[in-house]
C-alpha cells in the first residue's frame with residue numbers, strides 16, 4: 251500500500267523515533283502532521299522535510315491536553331481534509347526504584363504514556379469510523395513484554411499500550427477495516443533516558459554501556475513496513491531488539 255497523499259499524525263516528533271518516523275514517512279509521500287511541545291525542534295524538522303520535497307504541518311501540543319488534541323485534529327482537517335494514520339509515539343521513561351517514591355514521575359508516566367495515547371485514539375476514531383479505514387500505530391516497548399527492576403511503572407504503561415492496541419484492533423478491525431499495530435522496540439539511541447532522575451538507576455544502566463543499540467531509523471523502518479502492507483494484511487505487533495540485547 252502506498253503512503254502517497256495519506257495524512258499521518260505523529261506525536262513526539264521533536265526527537266528520536268518520532269522525528270525519524272516523520273522523515274521516513276514524508277520521504278515515502280505521506281503528508282505528516284508533526285506534534286510535540288518543543289515548537290522550535292518541530293519547525294527545524296519541517297524545514298528538513300520540505301527541503302527533501304516532503305509536506306509537513308507543525309502543531310505544537312501536549313498529548314495530555316484534550317484541547318491540544320482538538321486543535322491537532324482541526325488543523326489537520328483544515329490543511330489536509332482527513333486523518334489516515336496516527337502514530338502514538340510520545341512517551342517518557344523516568345525509571346526509578348519504587349522505594350525511592352518518585353510518585354510525581356509515576357503520575358507523569360501514566361498521564362503521557364497511557365492517557366496521552368488514549369487522547370490520540372479518541373481523537374482519530376471518528377475519522378476512521380467515517381472512512382471505514384485507517385491505521386493506529388502505538389509505540390509500546392520490550393518493556394511491554396518483560397518487566398525490569400526500576401521499571402515497574404514504565405513497564406505497566408507499556409503493557410497497557412499493548413493491551414489497548416489489541417483491544418482496539420479487535421473492535422475496529424472487523425467493523426471499520428481499521429488496522430492497529432503495537433511496535434515494541436528494545437534499546438534505541440535517543441534522548442529518552444534524559445528524564446531519569448534516580449541516581450540508583452544510572453548505576454544500573456551502566457551495565458548496558460557495551461550494548462550496540464538500535465537507531466531511531468530502525469524503528470521508523472518498522473513503522474513504514476507496517477503501514478505499507480496490502481489492504482488485507484494487518485501487522486499487529488513488531489518486536490525489535492538490538493541483536494546483542496537479552
Ligand code: NDP
Pocket residue numbers: 261262263264265266267268285286287288289311312313314339340341342343362389390391392434435436437438439440441442443
Ligand atoms: P525521545 O525522548 O527522543 O522522544 C520522546 C518524545 O515524546 C519527544 O519528542 C517529546 O517531545 C515527546 N513528549 C514527551 N512528553 C510529551 C507530552 N506531554 N506531550 C507531547 N509530546 C511529549 O525518546 P524516544 O524517541 O526513544 O521515545 C519515543 C517512544 O518510544 C516513547 O513512547 C518511548 O517510550 C518508546 N520507546 C523507546 C525506546 C528507546 O530505547 N529509546 C524503547 C522502547 C520504546 P517534547 O519534549 O518536545 O514534547
